[in-house]
Amino acid sequence: MNLDLTGKTALVCGSTQGIGRASAVELALLGTNVVLMARNEEKLQETISGLDTSRGQAHRYIVADFAEASAVSDAISKHLASYPDMHILINNTGGPAGGPLIDAQADAFVQTFHNHLLNNQALVQAVVPAMKKAGYGRIVNIISTSVKQPIVGLGVSNTIRGAVAQWSKTLSLEIAQFGITVNNVLPGYTRTARLDSVLSMRAKSTGKTEEEVTTQMQQEIPTGRFVEPEEVGAAVAFLCTPAAASINGINVPVDGGRTGSL
Structure with a gap:
């Protein structure tokens, strides 16, 4: 089984804690050059110092706040101008505040849509040209099991996560011909x-x-x-490997079997 990602470069969003950090750690262990993206520079520096470099990996980071309009797009464009190679994109950002759907205000939907779907779209548009040139691309979106089974009390999140899943499936049909796969990892209750x-x-x-x-x-x-964050990170990393080349357009729950649908 070919799990070797030596020489590949991955952009991992929300990578200073939780699932994002765990994904970055796993990708580095497979030989990936990891580019961390988050808003806290101190935490980025701390995280990058703990990534594996035994295969000569060169890790970098980008400071960007997903809540700020155009910040993500501007940051990745600036990075790619200096370091144009990109083979892997892990879309990951924190969810909105919980609460019943009936109580949610319109701006909560707008902000969450921007933070998740629009930022994902901006990042994809920025990195796909490099993936096409390389003939190798892996896009993994960290979403939620709510795309299969809505979670009570997370009304806004359920709504927008579903939109991201549909966006992802559509994208997977459009760019697979270039050697680029698009998949979603759906964490369950994770620590x-x-x-x-x-x-x-x-x-x-x-x-x-x-x-x-x-x-x-x-x-x-x-x-x-x-679920432990490292278990989700392992699933993310596998989907990025050459071994997963024909896995495309799917949702992968990592939830201990909790989701009640196939």
Whole structure:
């Protein structure tokens, strides 16, 4: 099985914590030159210092805030002007605040649409020319199991994540001919800061303790535990390898079997 990514370059968004960081670590271990993208430069420097360099990898970072209009597009364009090679793109950014759909205001949808779908589109448009030139491309979008089964209490997120999944599937049909695949990884309940906020929100809304909510949520998972970020990162990294060349346009849940659909 060819899992070697030596000489390949990957842009990993939201890569200073959680799933983004775990994905960057796994890609580096396979030989990838990793370009981190996040808004906190101090955390970027800390993360980059921990990435594997045993195969001579050259890691870099880009400072950009996904919440700022045009910031991501401008940042990647500037980077590519100096370092034009790009083979892998991991689209990943934090989700919006939770809450019932009926209570959501219009600007919450607009901001979330920008943070996720429009930033993804800008990044794809920036890096696909380099992927076409190389004859090798992997685009992996970190979304959510909500694209298969909506999650109660995450109304805005459910809505926009679904739009990103449709965008991704459409893109996969358009650019596969150039040796570029597009897939989605759907994390379940994963031990990240995002999960901490969900636990807190559910505890407040139900009057239960966070420990009680944790037990209840874990009972919904056939494996009986939350997913670790490294397990999601491993799935992301595999989809980027030569071995995964014919895996295209799919959703891959990494959720311990919780999602109730095929």
